[in-house]
Amino acid sequence: MASGWGITGNKGRCYDFWVDFSECMSRCREPKDCALLREDYLECLHHSKEFQRRNRIYKEEQRKIRAAARTTKDGGDGIDSHHA
Numbered sequence: 001m002a003s004g005w006g007i008t009g010n011k012g013r014c015y016d017f018w019v020d021f022s023e024c025m026s027r028c029r030e031p032k033d034c035a036l037l038r039e040d041y042l043e044c045l046h047h048s049k050e051f052q053r054r055n056r057i058y059k060e061e062q063r064k065i066r067a068a069a070r071t072t073k074d075g076g077d078g079i080d081s082h083h084a
Contacts, residue, residue: 014044 004019006012021041024034043049 014041017041017044 004011004015006015012018017037017040021034021037024037025031028034
């Protein structure tokens, strides 16, 4: 990956992130100074944050579907008839 060549022979999709991170590491005083660039590079490689976000969205959609199904099953309009 660090060579810059991707699987198709072109520049790798994360190469620019790698260059930024690598340059930062070569000139920084503390590795923590490059934490955000490292995070960007790793996200490009693994898409961890993207997958976590998609998973949260999916779970929320499923929760809403289950809630709507319960409302429909219990009476339909979502108004609590016991307190009317």
